[in-house]
Amino acid sequence: MSTxxxxxxxxxxxxxxxxxxxxxxxxxxxxxxxxxxxxxVIGILVIIPVxxxxxxAFSHGVGVYFDNLFANKxxxxxxxxxxxxxxxAVAANLIFGISAxxxxxxxxxxxxxxxxxxxxxxxxxxxxxxxxxxxxIFGLQGYLGPFLREDxxxxxxxxxxxxxxxxxxxxxxxxLPGNPNARTGxxxxxxxxxxxxxxxxxxxxxxxxxxxxxWPKKESLKVIFAIPGLVLATAFVTFPFVARELIPxxxxxxxxxxxxxxTLGASGWQMFWHVTIPNIxxxxxxxxxxxxxxxxxxxxxxxxxxxxIAGKTDTMPLRIEKLFQEFNLEGSYAVASVLTLLAIxxxxxxxxxxxxxxxxxxxxxxxxxxxxxxxx
Amino acid sequence: MSILINGVSKxxxxxxxxxxxxxxxxxxxxxxxxxxxxxxxxxLLRIIAGLEIADSGTVVHQNEDITHHPPRDRxxxxxxxxxxxxxxxxxxxxxGFGLRMRKVSKAKIEERVRELLQLIRLEGLxxxxxxxxxxxxxxxxxxxxxxxxxxxxxxxxxxxxxxxAKVRQELRHWLRKLHKEIHVTxxxxxxxxxEALEVADKVVVMNEGRIEQIGTPEEVYDHPKTPFxxxxxxxxxxxxxxxxxxxxxxxxxxxEAPEHADAVHTPAVAxxxxxxxxxxxxxxxxxxxxxxxxxxxxxxxxxxxxxxLKRPGSDEPIQAEISRDQYRDxxxxxxxxxxxxxxxxxxxxxxxxxxxT
Numbered sequence: 001m002s003t004x005x006x007x008x009x010x011x012x013x014x015x016x017x018x019x020x021x022x023x024x025x026x027x028x029x030x031x032x033x034x035x036x037x038x039x040x041v042i043g044i045l046v047i048i049p050v051x052x053x054x055x056x057a058f059s060h061g062v063g064v065y066f067d068n069l070f071a072n073k074x075x076x077x078x079x080x081x082x083x084x085x086x087x088x089a090v091a092a093n094l095i096f097g098i099s100a101x102x103x104x105x106x107x108x109x110x111x112x113x114x115x116x117x118x119x120x121x122x123x124x125x126x127x128x129x130x131x132x133x134x135x136x137i138f139g140l141q142g143y144l145g146p147f148l149r150e151d152x153x154x155x156x157x158x159x160x161x162x163x164x165x166x167x168x169x170x171x172x173x174x175x176l177p178g179n180p181n182a183r184t185g186x187x188x189x190x191x192x193x194x195x196x197x198x199x200x201x202x203x204x205x206x207x208x209x210x211x212x213x214x215w216p217k218k219e220s221l222k223v224i225f226a227i228p229g230l231v232l233a234t235a236f237v238t239f240p241f242v243a244r245e246l247i248p249x250x251x252x253x254x255x256x257x258x259x260x261x262x263t264l265g266a267s268g269w270q271m272f273w274h275v276t277i278p279n280i281x282x283x284x285x286x287x288x289x290x291x292x293x294x295x296x297x298x299x300x301x302x303x304x305x306x307x308x309i310a311g312k313t314d315t316m317p318l319r320i321e322k323l324f325q326e327f328n329l330e331g332s333y334a335v336a337s338v339l340t341l342l343a344i345x346x347x348x349x350x351x352x353x354x355x356x357x358x359x360x361x362x363x364x365x366x367x368x369x370x371x372x373x374x375x376x
Numbered sequence: 377m378s379i380l381i382n383g384v385s386k387x388x389x390x391x392x393x394x395x396x397x398x399x400x401x402x403x404x405x406x407x408x409x410x411x412x413x414x415x416x417x418x419x420l421l422r423i424i425a426g427l428e429i430a431d432s433g434t435v436v437h438q439n440e441d442i443t444h445h446p447p448r449d450r451x452x453x454x455x456x457x458x459x460x461x462x463x464x465x466x467x468x469x470x471x472g473f474g475l476r477m478r479k480v481s482k483a484k485i486e487e488r489v490r491e492l493l494q495l496i497r498l499e500g501l502x503x504x505x506x507x508x509x510x511x512x513x514x515x516x517x518x519x520x521x522x523x524x525x526x527x528x529x530x531x532x533x534x535x536x537x538x539x540x541a542k543v544r545q546e547l548r549h550w551l552r553k554l555h556k557e558i559h560v561t562x563x564x565x566x567x568x569x570x571e572a573l574e575v576a577d578k579v580v581v582m583n584e585g586r587i588e589q590i591g592t593p594e595e596v597y598d599h600p601k602t603p604f605x606x607x608x609x610x611x612x613x614x615x616x617x618x619x620x621x622x623x624x625x626x627x628x629x630x631x632e633a634p635e636h637a638d639a640v641h642t643p644a645v646a647x648x649x650x651x652x653x654x655x656x657x658x659x660x661x662x663x664x665x666x667x668x669x670x671x672x673x674x675x676x677x678x679x680x681x682x683x684x685l686k687r688p689g690s691d692e693p694i695q696a697e698i699s700r701d702q703y704r705d706x707x708x709x710x711x712x713x714x715x716x717x718x719x720x721x722x723x724x725x726x727x728x729x730x731x732x733t
Contacts, residue, residue, distance in 0.1 A: 256460035264474035
């Protein structure tokens with residue numbers, strides 16, 4: 001009950017409540033002191049720098065600002081590159097995050113605790129170290145470097161057919177008839193479909209590669225200093241966000257509704273779309289927003305794997321740094337202002353979502369047993 | 377025979393949840409699985425629903441082996457203890473969910489939903505969300521939802537466990553009536569003996585993954601087959617003693633035990649229900665079947681008077697219940713010395729299993 005309600009009902013009680021409140025309160029000096037300290041720190045560390053970014057960016061007018069962003073070929077390329085790499089990394093993490101959260105929240109399996117711990121690994125490891133580890137694997141001096149350089153594309157038929165096998169395996173289980181008596185023919189061999197698809201895909205791809213050269217032969221497949229490396233590094237650094245957000249949400253929602261859906265005749269797929277997704281959508285959106293924000297601003301890991309080639313592998317944060325080093329303050333701040341703007345937009349969406357996320361476990365109303373107003 | 381369970385066992389890690397359970401559920405019956413927590417009753421229900429798979433044994437449903445069928449192909453309705461209503465759907469959408477998943481036409485779904493809302497007497501609340509309903513209303517919606525696709529069996533997992541006493545009472549009666557109306561084979565799980573005895577027409581008492589007794593409520597209450605059933609259904613007093621040549625010696629008591637005629641100095645346990653004691657202020661000549669006790673505590677609220685008695689030389693309290701009238705006639709008060717006699721007792725000889733309450 002709020003204090004207003006009390007005062008309307010009984011002024012005497014309100015006075016007593018005020019007294020209690022006073023007794024529980026800290027002295028004015030402490031209250032004001034702490035408030036000023038908090039506001040002061042935020043002002044110096046956050047507000048003034050953000051304002052400064054925009055002031056410097058626009059210091060020579062709006063025209064110069066947009067020239068800095070769009071007329072400069074390398075800067076414009078950096079913006080485009082970031083807008084290419086980030087969605088791929090976020091999409092990859094979305095799929096990974098949902099799978100991992102589902103596995104952890106719904107099943108118990110050997111290695112569950114390890115998986116939970118490993119999801120947090122990117123938070124613990126310095127991004128530079130993450131970048132270096134990719135260089136160590138895919139770089140010229142790395143384990144796979146010489147092969148990738150010699151004839152990297154020859155790995156493509158293998159990769160694509162393995163991927164096809166994975167997808168066909170998933171599709172197989174989604175289409176599998178529930179009733180064991182209805183499982184005839186191919187449905188009696190669970191692994192056959194995936195293996196068959198893998199073999200056929202591989203044969204077709206190998207044939208095409210042999211005679212029509214789908215991928216260039218004897219050419220190096222660039223991972224490091226190229227887009228694949230950027231995507232890998234970005235995805236690695238941001239992969240906890242979606243899973244971290246979903247695990248508690250899914251645990252709070254529980255599996256009862258999903259089981260109910262199954263007993264009511266929903267297939268696994270129907271259950272996922274009609275029950276699971278609506279229940280976790282706000283948590284999911286929140287995770288994607290955070291993941292996206294972090295992916296756009298990623299510097300350390302990307303710095304190591306990108307090679308910093310202007311107009312080729314420079315993303316926005318890298319471009320900012322380069323322009324800054326070249327004493328092009330306005331150009332650098334112009335790009336920075338775009339990132340800052342994106343951050344502010346993210347913050348606004350995040351705050352909006354935050355109001356819905358904790359409620360998602362109970363929305364649209366509390367599901368606790370409520371035994372009032374009974375009329376059986 | 378609607379459902380036939382043959383030798384079903386289920387183990388979780390090192391915990392044996394079900395141990396070779398056999399059960400027949402006749403068509404159209406309302407059956408209660410009654411037992412303490414950990415007795416395996418919910419596991420059995422989930423195995424029938426297909427939410428768990430038995431380690432061994434089979435589940436046969438109208439002559440069809442459904443042991444390995446997934447839940448969606450079993451045509452069962454399942455009602456969860458905490459309702460498990462879809463919180464983002466309205467009441468009507470919740471009830472129509474099963475039909476929607478089975479691609480039934482919209483008009484037909486609407487018709488069926490209207491029908492069911494009438495059945496659960498929540499007409500006009502179809503557009504509400506579960507969060508806007510009371511607990512009892514939610515449980516009825518959950519029931520309607522599970523009935524929507526016309527299941528062959530209705531399974532209810534502690535359906536009234538999360539409700540308060542008054543609502544629970546009302547819903548019990550309602551469920552009983554509903555079952556008479558629609559006559560769908562129903563199995564419900566409960567740990568509340570009163571609920572099982574009151575609602576079901578057949579009670580299955582379970583303990584430690586085994587079935588202790590199957591019977592009508594009267595059978596299990598009046599003729600318990602095992603000490604566990606005796607203890608679990610209602611309060612009971614326990615006396616240790618021996619049987620020898622058809623006579624039982626319990627404390628100072630000696631009673632006939634013709635069913636144990638060939639027993640030779642076998643340890644035995646006797647159970648006496650509190651309301652099966654006769655109480656008198658004098659040892660009216662009855663000889664060895666009466667024994668002496670003092671009233672330790674007395675509670676005379678409601679239709680019965682409850683007495684806590686103590687025998688001289690024994691610390692174990694004896695609970696007895698007598699009617700208010702009798703209590704008034706005897707004019708009892710705390711500290712009085714009385715004579716008591718078990719009117720009925722149940723003897724289990726060769727008691728090997730520990731029977732903790």
